[in-house]
Amino acid sequence: MPSFGNNPALTLYRNLQVEKGEDTDVKATRGLLARGQANKVRKEMDVQQPSVRVAKHMSIIRRKRDEINDRA
Amino acid sequence: MTELNQPLLDAPIAGQHMVSELGGRPWQQAPQYTTVDEAIEYYLDRMSSEEFTDQLVDVLEMDVPVTTLANTIQMAGVMDGKHSIDVGMLVMPLLMEMIMLVGDMAGVKYDSGMENPNKKRTRDTLVNAATTKLKRQLEKKESMIFDDEELGEDDVEEQEPVVIQQEEEPKGLMARRV
Numbered sequence: 001m002p003s004f005g006n007n008p009a010l011t012l013y014r015n016l017q018v019e020k021g022e023d024t025d026v027k028a029t030r031g032l033l034a035r036g037q038a039n040k041v042r043k044e045m046d047v048q049q050p051s052v053r054v055a056k057h058m059s060i061i062r063r064k065r066d067e068i069n070d071r072a
Numbered sequence: 073m074t075e076l077n078q079p080l081l082d083a084p085i086a087g088q089h090m091v092s093e094l095g096g097r098p099w100q101q102a103p104q105y106t107t108v109d110e111a112i113e114y115y116l117d118r119m120s121s122e123e124f125t126d127q128l129v130d131v132l133e134m135d136v137p138v139t140t141l142a143n144t145i146q147m148a149g150v151m152d153g154k155h156s157i158d159v160g161m162l163v164m165p166l167l168m169e170m171i172m173l174v175g176d177m178a179g180v181k182y183d184s185g186m187e188n189p190n191k192k193r194t195r196d197t198l199v200n201a202a203t204t205k206l207k208r209q210l211e212k213k214e215s216m217i218f219d220d221e222e223l224g225e226d227d228v229e230e231q232e233p234v235v236i237q238q239e240e241e242p243k244g245l246m247a248r249r250v
Contacts, residue, residue, distance in 0.1 A: 009139035010186055013165040050108040054166050057112055061169045068176045 016055055098153030111155045111163050115145075119170050128171060129178045137185025138175070142167040 046052050094100060105111045118124055131141060145167055146160035155163070168184075175182040 007139050007143045007185075008161065009142045009164050009168060012161060013139075013168050013186070016165040050162050053108055054112070054162055057166050058169045061166070061173050065169070065173050065176050068173075072176075072179070 016051060016058065099151050101153050103153055103155045103159070105155045105159065108159055108162050111149070111159045112166060114154060115149075115163060115167060115170070119167075119174070125174055125178075128174050129180055132171070132175045132178075132180045132182040135183050137183045138168050138171045139185030141171055 047056070105114055119128070128141070132138075142164050146164050149155055150157050150160050172182065172184065
């Protein structure tokens with residue numbers, strides 16, 4: 001992996017691409033006594049990891065970018 | 073009475089006037105935002121302001137790579153004591169994505185900084201290797217020519233000397249000249 005100078009941005013960006021995950025829809029439960037799915041989904045998504053959370057944010061922004069570029 | 077020849081051990085060290093007390097700088101204090109989420113929120117708020125966006129577009133139009141910009145922004149955050157270097161490293165890809173989003177929205181042709189600037193350039197090592205190879209070939213050829221010349225001289229030495237037989241001129245008084 002080339003590192004152009006001392007800037008780690010490129011390496012970080014490319015490495016995060018690998019970790020990038022798909023967004024998971026959390027289905028809302030209607031019953032009062034129904035167990036929430038949020039915790040389960042959170043565990044599945046591994047959002048405890050800060051890099052995963054950043055990747056989630058990135059995927060949202062990237063989708064927006066793709067929309068703009070497709071329109072142009 | 074002080075002795076003049078005694079060294080001054082309590083004198084300031086060279087360059088001490090240029091540094092401040094430990095903890096006197098923002099980056100030497102505890103960071104303001106300790107988690108990635110807080111740092112992301114801080115940057116998203118900051119980068120969505122019109123003033124920042126306008127400046128960012130101007131800089132992107134100047135062909136400053138996105139990677140350089142992202143690194144500079146996060147470094148400024150560390151220097152201001154907003155977050156730690158670790159958080160800055162984690163946030164940097166998001167900053168790049170945000171900068172590119174701003175560029176796309178403004179319709180600017182920006183340099184992402186992800187292409188290798190030396191890609192189309194001939195490698196120095198390749199040029200050096202080719203030069204060395206060529207030099208060796210030249211030296212080899214020169215030595216071969218030299219050997220041939222030596223061989224040629226030897227051949228001449230080995231050859232029997234050519235004796236040019238001159239016809240003896242008649243020496244008599246009444247002899248006829250040819």
